[in-house]
Amino acid sequence: MKMIGEQVATGRIAKKLTQSGLADLVNMDQETIASIEQGRRVLMPDVAERMDRALGLPGVLTVAALRMPEVDMIPAWAEEYFERENEALALSWFDTMIVPGLLQTEDYARAVFACRVPFVGEEKIELQTARRIRRQEILRRPVPPTLSFVIWEAALRDRIGGDEVYFEQMRHLRACADRPAISIQVLPLGLTAQAGLAGPFILVETPEFQHLAYSETQRGSILVRDPNEVSILTQKYAMLRSQALNVAETKGLLDRLLGEL
Numbered sequence: 001m002k003m004i005g006e007q008v009a010t011g012r013i014a015k016k017l018t019q020s021g022l023a024d025l026v027n028m029d030q031e032t033i034a035s036i037e038q039g040r041r042v043l044m045p046d047v048a049e050r051m052d053r054a055l056g057l058p059g060v061l062t063v064a065a066l067r068m069p070e071v072d073m074i075p076a077w078a079e080e081y082f083e084r085e086n087e088a089l090a091l092s093w094f095d096t097m098i099v100p101g102l103l104q105t106e107d108y109a110r111a112v113f114a115c116r117v118p119f120v121g122e123e124k125i126e127l128q129t130a131r132r133i134r135r136q137e138i139l140r141r142p143v144p145p146t147l148s149f150v151i152w153e154a155a156l157r158d159r160i161g162g163d164e165v166y167f168e169q170m171r172h173l174r175a176c177a178d179r180p181a182i183s184i185q186v187l188p189l190g191l192t193a194q195a196g197l198a199g200p201f202i203l204v205e206t207p208e209f210q211h212l213a214y215s216e217t218q219r220g221s222i223l224v225r226d227p228n229e230v231s232i233l234t235q236k237y238a239m240l241r242s243q244a245l246n247v248a249e250t251k252g253l254l255d256r257l258l259g260e261l
Helices: 002-014 019-026 030-037 045-055 060-066 076-087 106-114 122-140 163-177 227-243 247-259
Strands: 090-095 146-152 182-187 201-205 211-217 220-224
Touching: 002 019, 002 030, 002 045, 002 060, 019 030, 019 045, 045 060, 076 122, 076 201, 076 211, 076 220, 090 227, 106 122, 106 163, 146 227, 163 182, 163 247, 182 227, 182 247, 201 227, 211 227, 220 227
Parallel strands: 090 146, 146 182
Antiparallel strands: 090 201, 201 211, 211 220
């Protein structure tokens, strides 16, 4: 991060630009530019592309951003799941306390990581945020995976990161709800019974048509391969979808929440 930051500063100085001048060219604030140059904030690939254009660099910063090492960023127990997620044909995702990672904005993801106790430090938060946003590349495949999300309404009521971050996240979620490969349903508050009391989980269909499941706990996770256990979670997910608002009702709820801001 420090090396990339120095590259940004070197390119900026060569163009005789101030941090404020570069910030104007790439549509960012000066404080963010300073954080990147000091190695305190990860240079995201889309920002790197804008900087390359502004500084007349032949893709140098973009390559650096895409090649950012992920040392100490991914817990060992999650690595296999991320590999499976990246190649999945379909993902069915139930979440209870936060917006699912594939639907998070950058600022919301950063706020989620900042909530962790004990506090892990700004550098690690930036690395984890960059990794999460890169995972969303699967949404931009020519043929993206089929994605189904059931989200407990409580996750949409907490204003993680403050009103501005929350508003941006809700607008993004509403936009995602209109995408053809994405189904979003909200499990409403106030139910007398629901199938998700044991916590969040994800169902994965691989390119080999193998069905897996993934579940995280407070201090670890498990990738489930046993067909019987996967079948149980598949049945849970089917019940959750029947208990949740349908897609149209969910869009209506999101519109109402946006109208309350």
